[in-house]
Amino acid sequence: MEFLVSPGGSLQGEVRVPGDKSISHRSVMLGALAVGETRVSGFLQGEDALATVAAFRAMGVSIDGPTRGELKIQGVGLKGLRAASAALDMGNSGTSMRLLCGILAGQAFASELVGDASLMGRPMQRVITPLTRMGARIEAADGGRPPLRISAGATLQGIHYDLPMASAQVKSCVLLAGLFADGETSVTEPAPTRDHTERMLRGFGYDVFQRDGVIGLRGGGQLTGTDIDVPADISSAAFFLVGATIAPGSELLLTHVGMNPTRTGVLQILELMGADISVQNPREIGGEPVADLLIRHAPLKGIEIPRDLVPLAIDEFPALFIAAACAKGRTVLRGAEELRVKESDRIASMAEGLSTLGVRNEVLDDGIIIEGGPIGGGTVRTFHDHRIAMAFAVAALCAERDIQILDCDHVATSFPGFDSLARGLGLPIAVQDPEP
Numbered sequence: 001m002e003f004l005v006s007p008g009g010s011l012q013g014e015v016r017v018p019g020d021k022s023i024s025h026r027s028v029m030l031g032a033l034a035v036g037e038t039r040v041s042g043f044l045q046g047e048d049a050l051a052t053v054a055a056f057r058a059m060g061v062s063i064d065g066p067t068r069g070e071l072k073i074q075g076v077g078l079k080g081l082r083a084a085s086a087a088l089d090m091g092n093s094g095t096s097m098r099l100l101c102g103i104l105a106g107q108a109f110a111s112e113l114v115g116d117a118s119l120m121g122r123p124m125q126r127v128i129t130p131l132t133r134m135g136a137r138i139e140a141a142d143g144g145r146p147p148l149r150i151s152a153g154a155t156l157q158g159i160h161y162d163l164p165m166a167s168a169q170v171k172s173c174v175l176l177a178g179l180f181a182d183g184e185t186s187v188t189e190p191a192p193t194r195d196h197t198e199r200m201l202r203g204f205g206y207d208v209f210q211r212d213g214v215i216g217l218r219g220g221g222q223l224t225g226t227d228i229d230v231p232a233d234i235s236s237a238a239f240f241l242v243g244a245t246i247a248p249g250s251e252l253l254l255t256h257v258g259m260n261p262t263r264t265g266v267l268q269i270l271e272l273m274g275a276d277i278s279v280q281n282p283r284e285i286g287g288e289p290v291a292d293l294l295i296r297h298a299p300l301k302g303i304e305i306p307r308d309l310v311p312l313a314i315d316e317f318p319a320l321f322i323a324a325a326c327a328k329g330r331t332v333l334r335g336a337e338e339l340r341v342k343e344s345d346r347i348a349s350m351a352e353g354l355s356t357l358g359v360r361n362e363v364l365d366d367g368i369i370i371e372g373g374p375i376g377g378g379t380v381r382t383f384h385d386h387r388i389a390m391a392f393a394v395a396a397l398c399a400e401r402d403i404q405i406l407d408c409d410h411v412a413t414s415f416p417g418f419d420s421l422a423r424g425l426g427l428p429i430a431v432q433d434p435e436p
Helices: 023-033 045-058 094-104 125-134 168-178 196-203 236-244 267-274 311-326 338-342 346-356 386-398 409-415 416-426
Strands: 002-005 012-015 037-043 062-065 071-074 111-114 138-141 145-150 160-162 184-188 209-211 213-217 227-229 251-258 276-285 288-296 329-335 361-362 367-369 378-380 403-405 428-433
Touching: 002 160, 002 378, 002 386, 012 416, 023 037, 023 045, 023 071, 023 094, 023 168, 023 227, 045 062, 045 409, 071 196, 094 111, 094 125, 094 145, 094 160, 094 168, 125 138, 125 168, 145 227, 145 346, 168 196, 168 213, 236 251, 236 267, 236 276, 236 311, 236 386, 251 311, 251 386, 267 276, 311 329, 311 346, 311 367, 311 386, 338 346, 346 361, 346 367, 346 378, 361 416, 386 403, 386 416, 416 428
Parallel strands: 012 251, 037 227, 160 184, 378 403
Antiparallel strands: 002 403, 002 428, 037 071, 062 071, 111 145, 138 145, 184 213, 209 213, 251 288, 276 288, 329 367, 361 367
């Protein structure tokens, strides 16, 4: 599937984007491990989250739905999972694979985790290392890449782990393994990352402590089923935040957006660049802060992005790179090595597309420098990365010519229906089959 997006247009209206992918994953995982029933509303029915659902069904968990974003999970408790009859296919979902490693490391049965071509090339050593220290036995392909084979019956011991990089997935993996470990398991992060796992564990009645920068728990407790209302995903909202900001005449209301303080770096960065974003009706739903966001067009200026905001906006940088391309002056990003190991190398992928569109940029080992200026047109590659595809789609709002975006099938992993929703808000986007 390809997108063809015409230049111009503005974004108008009111919309609730699909549910938060991170929270959707975790709701299934913890609901499956809980005692009793968990009901989830607002669940993201994208391919990544559905891969998590399929994995737990394969391990014997009864899950009804999703139907219109609603799930009903009959939890089996921490020791109630059963061996799957085949390898668990995580599709394109790195979150599913990394977090499941923590859960499966302490099971009485063996497991194998595989994925699509993109996921099979992504590094997993970052979770294998701490899990091995806890006593897990995991075999991987060269470079710590999938397939991952997790041996049965390992006795896990709680550890303290200093995260070498700011990664919510690694933190969550270690904490989830800690549920099955003897004693206390804790982590220290070099910078704050999204804390959905800690919040949701508490929501399921599990004690998680935080003191002096250390986050941890003790194994052997119990999760109790609960109700979860998944807020709209700020990572999906980011494309419309940027689109409405850069397109003259835009005024857009995004409703029920997750405002977890470990995820709002995109708002802070855009505001530093001069964006006009108003936070309305802030409230808390199921332990997660949410709000409505009103965005109006505003001229942007290039900035040096503060390093402390980088982990708080790591998934939103493809959209932010488009904002930088439309800004007056130079935008500098450093300290973002994590972008190199996402669904694609997002620094290299975005740099290539920006260059194709005539936007000057300089790639750094840990970031990029983008010179704001005119955006031309042309054909860009996505490297099968959903966020690259959506970022270049909104770039057309300020482009001089059509932008053709190749290999857009993976958009459904995080944002099913993106093209129709965007079209309804005013983005001139068409879907076409590639030339044979």
